[in-house]
Amino acid sequence: MTVRVLTGVGGRGTPRVPPPGSGGGAKGATGSTGGTGSTGATGSTGATGATGTPGATNSDQVTNLSSLDGANVTLALNNAARPFRATYYVDPAGTTTFKNGSPQFPFATIAAAFAAAVAAGYTGAIVYLPPNTTIVENVVFPSTGGGWEIAGLGDGLGDRSSITGTCTCTSAAAQSFFTLRNISLSGALSGDVPNGIGNFLYLRDSVLGGAVTLTRTGTGNWFVDLIGEGTNFFAFGGGILGDFSCPFGQVFASNWFFAGANLNVGTGPSIFDNVRFSNLGGTTITIASLGLSMTECACVRPITITSVAATTLVVDGVTAAELFRLGVTLSGGVTMKTAVSNTAVRGTLTNTVLATEFNGSPTAHQPLGLYECSATLTLLVAGTAGTLTLNVIYTDLNGVLQTLPVTSGLLISGALGEARGSVVFSHNGATSIAYSITGVITPGSLSYSAGAAIRRCD
Numbered sequence: 270m271t272v273r274v275l276t277g278v279g280g281r282g283t284p285r286v287p288p289p290g291s292g293g294g295a296k297g298a299t300g301s302t303g304g305t306g307s308t309g310a311t312g313s314t315g316a317t318g319a320t321g322t323p324g325a326t327n328s329d330q331v332t333n334l335s336s337l338d339g340a341n342v343t344l345a346l347n348n349a350a351r352p353f354r355a356t357y358y359v360d361p362a363g364t365t366t367f368k369n370g371s372p373q374f375p376f377a378t379i380a381a382a383f384a385a386a387v388a389a390g391y392t393g394a395i396v397y398l399p400p401n402t403t404i405v406e407n408v409v410f411p412s413t414g415g416g417w418e419i420a421g422l423g424d425g426l427g428d429r430s431s432i433t434g435t436c437t438c439t440s441a442a443a444q445s446f447f448t449l450r451n452i453s454l455s456g457a458l459s460g461d462v463p464n465g466i467g468n469f470l471y472l473r474d475s476v477l478g479g480a481v482t483l484t485r486t487g488t489g490n491w492f493v494d495l496i497g498e499g500t501n502f503f504a505f506g507g508g509i510l511g512d513f514s515c516p517f518g519q520v521f522a523s524n525w526f527f528a529g530a531n532l533n534v535g536t537g538p539s540i541f542d543n544v545r546f547s548n549l550g551g552t553t554i555t556i557a558s559l560g561l562s563m564t565e566c567a568c569v570r571p572i573t574i575t576s577v578a579a580t581t582l583v584v585d586g587v588t589a590a591e592l593f594r595l596g597v598t599l600s601g602g603v604t605m606k607t608a609v610s611n612t613a614v615r616g617t618l619t620n621t622v623l624a625t626e627f628n629g630s631p632t633a634h635q636p637l638g639l640y641e642c643s644a645t646l647t648l649l650v651a652g653t654a655g656t657l658t659l660n661v662i663y664t665d666l667n668g669v670l671q672t673l674p675v676t677s678g679l680l681i682s683g684a685l686g687e688a689r690g691s692v693v694f695s696h697n698g699a700t701s702i703a704y705s706i707t708g709v710i711t712p713g714s715l716s717y718s719a720g721a722a723i724r725r726c727d
Contacts, residue, residue, distance in 0.1 A: 354393035354416060357382035361404050379404065379419060379432075383411050391415070393446075397422050398430035407434040407456075414443025421451035429453045435479070440468055449475045457482065457511065462489035467518070472507055474498045480511030480529065483518070491518030491535065495525045516557075527552065534561060541566055556580055556603065563588045564608075571596035576603045583608055613722035614704065617649070619715050622706040624662055627723055630701060635725070637698040643691040644675045644721035646706070652681035652715025655708050657688070659721055662703040663696040670700065678708065681715050693726065 357370035359382050365374050368381070376382045379396055386394035392415035398404065400423030410417045421430030431453040438447040438460035447460070448471040457479030462468040464487025471494045483491045493515055497506025508526035519537025526545040531553050538559040546552040546568040554561070558578040566588040572595070574582055579602035584592065589607045599605055606613050612627035628635075642661040656678040665671050671694070679688035696702060704721050 354395065355386045355389065355391045356395050356397070357385060358397045359404070360399050360402065362399075362402070378406055379408050380406065383409075383417070387411050387413060393417055395420055398432075398452075400424075400428035400430060403431040403433055405433045408432060408436045408454075410436070410438050410445070410447050412439055412441040412445075414440055414445050416446040416448075418448035418450060419452060420448075423451055429474075429476070431455070435459070438468070438470060438483075440466075444468060446471070448473065449477075451475060454478060459483070460491070461486055462491055462517075464488055467492055469494070472496070474507050476507060477509045478511070481509055481513045481515070483515040485517045489517070490537065491515050492537075493518065493520045493535075495520070495522040497524035497526075516555075519559075531555070538562070540564075545569075546572060556582065567591050568595055571598070573598040573600065574603050574605075575599075575601040578602060579604070581606055612702075613720070615718070615720040617716060617718050618706070619717075620712050621709045622704070622719070624703045624705045626701040626703045627721075628701060632701070634698050634701050635696060635723075638696060638725050639693065639727040640696050640702065640723055641691060641693050641726050642673075642675050642702075642704075642721060642723045643689075644704075644719070645687055645689045646676050646679045647687045647718040648679055648681065648683070648685045649718060650714050650716035651683065651685065652709070653711035653713030655681045655710035655712070657681055657706060657708045657717065659690075659719060660705045660707065661692065661694070661721075661723070662705060663694055664699045666695050666697050668697060668699065672705070675704075675721070679717070681709065681712070681717070 358372050358375040359370075359377070359379050360375040361377050363375045363377060368374050368376050370376050370382055370385055376385070382396045383394065392413070395418045398419065398421050400421060408419065421428075423429055429451050433455045435456035436449070436454055436458040438445070438458065440463060442463055444466045446469045450473040452475040454475065455478045458477055459482045460468065460470065462483075462485045467490045469492045470483065474497050483493070485491070495507060497508065506524040506526065508528065510528045512529035512531045513527060514531070514533045515535045516533050518535040520534045520539040522540070522544050523542040525543075526547050528547045529552075530548045530550055533555040534557075536557040536559065539556065539561050541561065541563045543565045544563070545566070549570060551570040551572065552568065553573040553575065556574065556576050558576070558580050560581045560583065561574075562583045564585045564587070566584075568591060572592060574597065582599070582603055582605045584605060585608045597605070604615055614625075614627060640663070644659040646657050646659055658674050658678050659676045660672050660674050662670065662672050673692055673694060674690070675692050676688040676690040679686070702723055706719055709715065
């Protein structure tokens, strides 16, 4: 039988056809020809040649993974099925002298696996590590662009693969995707994105012991996806023990914990879902102009949320209750809005406000329903003449457009103080619910703060 065997490190060898007898031992000797029998007797049949012993190196079946060529073939077939992303194995406890990154002959270091992938022309690779194994190495992902992943073969918390060292995720020119899956990294993770592109960082069910610092050269952005399995409690899902800084880009985190004192979540809109902030000294979160959304989040100490520009923090009822229980400080132009209020407005004003939709759109109508509007007017600097009133504008069930006062009147020339109120009404859905502020006759030096929110009751 003739078997074609691929040889070569990394699965990219040259096909060859072994000569007869190779891989299966020496060819048996030919039996001797029988002599001529008397009076026409047939000569006896020659003895059968001895069976050759199995070859020590080459295999006559590619499934025989105990041999070098068998392992090369298997690795080649695996990588050929994914021509743009190779698969390699790393085990620092491996005892074989020959190493090609296959399960039988794993590389000793992650660096060797990445080097083999790059040398073979791959634009990405998955490097598998044994569970409950510690590798001492400062990991540097390839900077050539593409998708690169380090994955532990364990099932989660109890058998994560550990890397004692740091991790660098930097691309030189092309867009890159960097992934750590089921990994415990002792040190810091850093990365830089070049001008004009965006890099992606995926942390899956991994715990990082140091700080995460992601920077950019020029205008590139980071897109960070942090997902843990299970819960946001320490070590049960995924988390970062040090500070987190990604000032350029956006962050999505789910089932995650942040134990650092400082978080900078970037320029894009970011989302925290089921995230726990566990720094015992309190946490400061810096957000940017496009805001942050937080749902079902928890904290162990008071939180400060700040921004370099006016922006909105949107929280659900669970997160709002947690922040109100422990305390939250907003600074730098951050306005918090709870998701249980359908829409809300707040601002510092100097005159009346004409009819303005709560959602900013005259055509995006709120549906038929029972609504409540609550509002306050706070006099900051007295004006000259007039009495402020905040009104809600809606269409009743008879189709009549109504303007209903919400707050009591606030005399603008009187003492500094506040007017407040709340009303319930039925809206037929034909228009967008709006508000107005009326009553200013002569503003003078008037300055006041207005806040209003509507929510659906049914």
